[in-house]
Amino acid sequence: MPFMKGRAPIRRTMQYLEAGKLILKERIRIFSVNYNIFGDHHHGARDFVFWYLPQIQYKNPDVQVITFKNLTPSPFIRCYYENGEQMLIDIDSKSKEEVHDHLLRVVCKSEEELGAEMQAKEKKDNPANFGFGCDRHCICEIPGQLPCPAVVPLPKHMRGKYKNAED
Structure with missing residues (x-):
C-alpha cells in the first residue's frame, strides 16, 4: 500500500485522524504555527506539527491551518478569531504533550460542549x-x-x- 510508506505512516490512517482531541472553538478561523526546523527549543513544536497537526486539520475542516518554518527565533502558535482578534501562545522549549494539553485548556471546546453537540447531532425526534x-x-x-x-x-x-x- 503506497500510503503506508514514509516516516510514521500511522499518521495517514483514519483511526489515527479520528482519535484527535483538539477540536477548536467555533470562533477560530486561522490556526498558525511558527517554528524552525533546527534548534533544541523548537523540538517540541516540530514534534507537535508532525504528530498533531494532521488531527487538527481533520477535526476542524472550517479552520485554515498554516505552518511557517524558519521565520522566527522562538516558536509560537497564533490563533486568529472571526472578529479580528488574535491569541498568541508561546511554545518555546515545551514538549509536544505540554503544547497539546495547553491547547486543550485554552483554545479547544470543553468536554461539556462536545457532549452537548454530540447529543444534538443524534436527535431522536x-x-x-x-x-x-x-x-x-x-x-x-x-x-x-x-x-x-x-x-x-x-x-x-x-x-x-x-x-x-x-x-
Whole structure:
C-alpha cells in the first residue's frame, strides 16, 4: 500500500485522524504555527506539527491551518478569531504533550460542549428514525410503506424464491 510508506505512516490512517482531541472553538478561523526546523527549543513544536497537526486539520475542516518554518527565533502558535482578534501562545522549549494539553485548556471546546453537540447531532425526534427508542418500531408503520412480511405476505414477484425460478 503506497500510503503506508514514509516516516510514521500511522499518521495517514483514519483511526489515527479520528482519535484527535483538539477540536477548536467555533470562533477560530486561522490556526498558525511558527517554528524552525533546527534548534533544541523548537523540538517540541516540530514534534507537535508532525504528530498533531494532521488531527487538527481533520477535526476542524472550517479552520485554515498554516505552518511557517524558519521565520522566527522562538516558536509560537497564533490563533486568529472571526472578529479580528488574535491569541498568541508561546511554545518555546515545551514538549509536544505540554503544547497539546495547553491547547486543550485554552483554545479547544470543553468536554461539556462536545457532549452537548454530540447529543444534538443524534436527535431522536426525527420522524425518519425508527427502531428501538424511537416513535416507530418498524418502517411498516409509516403510511405508504409495505407492511411487514410476517403480517402480510409479499407479492410473489417480490420474493426471490419465485423471481429466480422464473428465469
